[in-house]
Amino acid sequence: MRRWIADRWVMGVALLVLGYLSLPIVVVAGLSFNRPSSRLSYDFNEFTLDNWTQPCATSDMCDAVVRSMEIGLIATVVSTLLGTLMAFALVRHGFRGRAGINGLIFLPMATPELVMGTSLLALFVAAGVPQGFWTIVIAHVMFCVSFVVVTVKARLSGMDRRLEEAAMDLYASEWQTFRRITLPLVLPGIMAAALLAFSLSFDDFIITNFNAGTTVTFPMYVWGAAQRGIPPQVNVIGTAMFAIALLLVGASTLRGRRARRAALVAPVAAVGTPKSAS
Amino acid sequence: MRTMGHETPAGDLRLANLTKRFGVFTAVDDLSLTVPQGSFFALLGASGCGKTTTLRMIAGLEEPTSGQVLLGDRDIAGLRPYKRPVNTVFQSYALFPHLDIHENVAFGLRRRGIRKVTDQVERMLALVQLEGYGRRKPAQLSGGQQQRVALARALINHPQVLLLDEPLGALDLKLRRQMQIELKRIQTEVGITFVHVTHDQEEAMTMADTVAVMNAGRIEQLGAPADLYEYPATAFVANFLGQSNLLAGEAAGRTGDDLPVTAHGARFSVPADRARVDHGPVFLGVRPEKLHLAADPGEVPAGHQHVGGVVTDASYVGVSTQYLVRTAWGSELSVFAANSGVGGRLAVGTPVTAHWDPRHAFVLPREPGEDDQTAPLLDEPPVGVPS
Ligand SMILES: Nc1ncnc2c1ncn2[C@@H]1O[C@H](COP(=O)(O)OP(=O)(O)OP(=O)(O)O)[C@@H](O)[C@H]1O
Ligand SMILES: [Mg+2]
DSSP states (O other): OHHHHHHHHHHHHHHHHHHHHHHHHHHHHHHTTBOOSSTTOOSOOOBOSHHHHOTTSSHHHHHHHHHHHHHHHHHHHHHHHHHHHHHHHHHHOOOTTHHHHHHHHHHHHHSOHHHHHHHHHHHHHHHTOOOSHHHHHHHHHHHHHHHHHHHHHHHHHTSOHHHHHHHHHTTOOHHHHIIIIIHHHHHHHHHHHHHHHHHHHHTOOHHHHHHOTTOOOHHHHHHHHHHHOOOTHHHHHHHHHHHHHHHHHHHHHHHHHHHHHHHHHHHHHHHTOOOOOO | OOOSOSSSOOOOEEEEEEEEEETTEEEEEEEEEEEOTTOEEEEEEOTTSSHHHHHHHHHTSSOOSEEEEEETTEEOTTSOGGGSSEEEEOTTOOOOTTSOHHHHHHHHHHHTTOOOOHHHHHHHHHHTTOTTOTTSOGGGSOHHHHHHHHHHHHHTTOOSEEEEESTTTTSOHHHHHHHHHHHHHHIIIIIOEEEEEOSOHHHHHHHOSEEEEEETTEEEEEEOHHHHHHSOSSHHHHHHSSOOEEEEEEEEOOBTTEEEEEETTEEEEEEGGGBSOOEEEEEEEEOGGGOEEESSGGGSOTTOEEEEEEEEEEEEOSSEEEEEEEETTSOEEEEEEEOSSSSOOOOTTOEEEEEEOGGGOEEEEOOTTOOOEEOOSOSSOOOOOOO
């Protein structure tokens, strides 16, 4: 019995932690199928699919979601582009002040959001820029860039320069080398950075709130609605986002595994070794 | 993009005063050599002596500090790597991890705009005994298999010059011999110029038309394998390529066709055409297999030179027995005696006379103050290990 516990306690703890982590998600998913008894109540009242069939019943909310998506997409594209270029510069080129810039990259990540939000607001006001959609985008790009640089840099500095040399040795020009070797090898890092940037942008509240003017993003809408009673459709949006993310991750894992298995079957058959039973 | 005339022979590969410095450190020092077109050139040398750096300059991956790389009479030192009709088998393989083996091997052909590659790739994979592995990723292969992919990836392009940086180092003996034969066959059939870096002397000696021994960024000696072995130019070469017994002595000019050498109080003589110098401090060298042992001084054949000593070690290694003989002045000579069934084995402690034919000895320059260099009993010369 003691052995049995000893063998399984790591697994047990892992399951407990996993349960703890996913409990809020389960609650959100559950509430998305709930018809609340009153505006301000969060208890399970009655099962319904209405929230899913009419996610835009509260049109303010859907506007906010679309706006957040737009901001997220623009901020992701811009910050991924800028951050990737910056990471290449920092890893591949020795120039004066490189160490300094490497340090500065961490500043936005280390600064409390409250401080960054207020200082950005002060900056926009001083410069006479009206707050709204574009000031939010600018603010989001600013803090996303740091995360992109750090993520892409990690991937890039782990890459063997000799692969690029080998490509050039095999008649690939600079552009072909980048296109065929460098980019495919760094792409997972860039994709991860883009996903990170999007999710950071999509749910940012504090900095956004300072620089939004009259524009309302999804997090701001939820925050405002919390005082009046959150419409159950918010849970639909949350659950849907989670499901999409899960599907994306699952699909890419599955594809990788299938490709690996397909690669292994051929030579084994060629050599004529019996396949293992498992 | 097209590279320069891929099928037309380019001529000899010549390095002229090639130098590479990394900061204050000189990795390749004023290197000049010619590799005739279509020949097999082996570059030997201890770890860190600048072999890879030399290859990288030929491939265009490293810019020479000064000097020229000539192919025929074109200076290619300024060309980008992909413009050179040169391919490399990298010491570290450098296989593309995201491409499968088939695409790795096809990479060079595709970049040159060749569409139908499958047949060529299949043939190449068969050549390196990797049929059926085309769909795998490099990470799913063993070290030796990866090395063969690297070989196939370069060979398939039939470059004018193929640079091989220890291309067989990870293979077992049998496979290595097979690959050596294949390489030699391809080299002679297709007429590619091979520049082959190896730590395996036997490989260098059996495969190469010309062997160059490098030391600290410079070529110590260059020539046909037998010439290098039979008549080395420096003490480094004498001990890097096989082993040698080098006795410290003095020479004071030749008498007739001979060069008398005084070493440790005894007088020896070497044919003058076997001496690299004939004045001042010298090494008198004899290869261990050219030394013979006689239990009785009376057995020494006429015309042979000899020193007396005591057997201090005898190790049986199958084809031969390797003896250590301590001379009166304390140096230990190594002697290889073939186990041909003639003569018995000598026990440790036996007083013996070591003798040799003067035509098998050689005289090399020596730094004043350098003592005897007699190799310890090893099958391979000691090779520096990078720290
Ligand atoms: N990029 C570099 N910067 C500084 N020093 C270098 C660089 N590349 C090589 N060196 C130095 O130049 C010397 C020659 O290196 P090289 O790689 O040519 O050795 P090698 O003869 O190929 O050795 P091995 O047999 O171990 O492969 C070494 O001492 C190495 O430390
Ligand atoms: Mg090397």
